[in-house]
Amino acid sequence: MIILAAAAARAQDDKPPVRIAIVGLTHDHAIGFIPNTRGRKDIQLVGIVESNAPLVARYAARFHLDTNLFFPSLEELLARTNVQAVATFTSTFDHRRVVEICARLGVKNVMMEKPLAVNMEHARAMAAAAKQGGLQLLVNYETTWYAGNQAAYSLACEQHALGELRKIVVHDGHRGPKEIGCSETFLSWLTDPVLNGGGALNDFGCYGADLVTWLMQGQRPLSVFAVTQQIKPEIYPKVEDEATIVITYPKAQAILQASWNWPFDRKDMEIYGRTGYVLVPRPDALRVRLTNAAESQTNAPALTGPSADSLSYLAAVVRGDIQPSGLSSLAVNMTVVEILDAAHESARTGKRVELPLQPPY
Numbered sequence: 001m002i003i004l005a006a007a008a009a010r011a012q013d014d015k016p017p018v019r020i021a022i023v024g025l026t027h028d029h030a031i032g033f034i035p036n037t038r039g040r041k042d043i044q045l046v047g048i049v050e051s052n053a054p055l056v057a058r059y060a061a062r063f064h065l066d067t068n069l070f071f072p073s074l075e076e077l078l079a080r081t082n083v084q085a086v087a088t089f090t091s092t093f094d095h096r097r098v099v100e101i102c103a104r105l106g107v108k109n110v111m112m113e114k115p116l117a118v119n120m121e122h123a124r125a126m127a128a129a130a131k132q133g134g135l136q137l138l139v140n141y142e143t144t145w146y147a148g149n150q151a152a153y154s155l156a157c158e159q160h161a162l163g164e165l166r167k168i169v170v171h172d173g174h175r176g177p178k179e180i181g182c183s184e185t186f187l188s189w190l191t192d193p194v195l196n197g198g199g200a201l202n203d204f205g206c207y208g209a210d211l212v213t214w215l216m217q218g219q220r221p222l223s224v225f226a227v228t229q230q231i232k233p234e235i236y237p238k239v240e241d242e243a244t245i246v247i248t249y250p251k252a253q254a255i256l257q258a259s260w261n262w263p264f265d266r267k268d269m270e271i272y273g274r275t276g277y278v279l280v281p282r283p284d285a286l287r288v289r290l291t292n293a294a295e296s297q298t299n300a301p302a303l304t305g306p307s308a309d310s311l312s313y314l315a316a317v318v319r320g321d322i323q324p325s326g327l328s329s330l331a332v333n334m335t336v337v338e339i340l341d342a343a344h345e346s347a348r349t350g351k352r353v354e355l356p357l358q359p360p361y
């Protein structure tokens with residue numbers, strides 16, 4: 001088995017790297033993404049599209065990038081080099097524009113930072129463009145690559161160790177984007193209700209909606225109820241900085257707590273079934289209690305292969321080694337946007353929003 005695994009690894013190394021381009025640098029997650037493209041055999045960064053000259057200069061200096069790597073538009077980049085996939089770091093509002101351009105120009109794979117879209121109108125348009133252009137859409141969440149989340153899913157949904165799921169609680173957020181030092185370029189759209197689709201509800205509610213939809217095997221909720229607040233209107237005058245979302249299913253509930261007011265950074269989850277629970281307090285940690293057993297604590301095994309990180313996953317999808325599924329998939333993320341839209345409507349009206357029997361997409 002070891003010999004076969006080594007042979008498979010060599011076969012992967014012998015394949016040419018997947019040629020990717022970055023579109024947009026206004027999302028600060030690009031700061032962590034660019035260094036991860038270096039020194040890899042599966043990925044080659046061949047271009048960056050950004051029209052903001054000061055932003056280009058800042059990134060070029062920070063990461064010692066050749067200015068010939070930058071292009072003012074995707075059209076100009078594609079005229080100069082072949083691109084197999086695009087990683088998008090624009091505002092959420094601009095995701096639709098990027099997908100529609102890629103579909104028109106023949107780029108077959110687009111991965112964007114969470115969430116998929118600002119609203120269902122944009123999400124539907126993106127799905128239609130992807131279908132027409134034969135384009136695969138992926139949504140990247142940091143929490144997708146948490147070994148603890150993957151191990152918890154295995155316990156709950158593959159081994160069925162917890163029994164039928166009854167309640168899922170997800171906490172996400174930090175002290176606030178301004179408080180933690182996000183760039184002014186990022187803040188300018190992250191705190192805009194149009195360009196981000198909302199505030200903390202969209203920024204961090206999407207993580208929980210993604211995880212819950214995955215754990216519920218893609219099932220759409222019956223209803224969504226949400227409460228939002230502006231606790232810091234002097235910092236975030238246009239958007240909510242606090243949100244709690246309650247999602248109901250026929251035999252389960254989910255509670256998403258999205259906040260720019262936590263005292264510390266957090267992205268943790270609790271899953272309760274009929275006969276046990278699994279808690280994920282840290283990215284690689286699990287606390288498990290099953291019937292007739294005391295709670296145990298363990299570290300989840302590190303993720304490997306296509307599941308190791310977003311770039312490994314993207315390369316595997318482009319090469320046809322795997323099909324997009326689960327947390328990154330378009331199907332799950334259409335439901336995520338539906339939940340976020342319903343949460344905004346509920347917060348606006350103060351009423352629970354019943355979802356239609358047929359999905360609006």
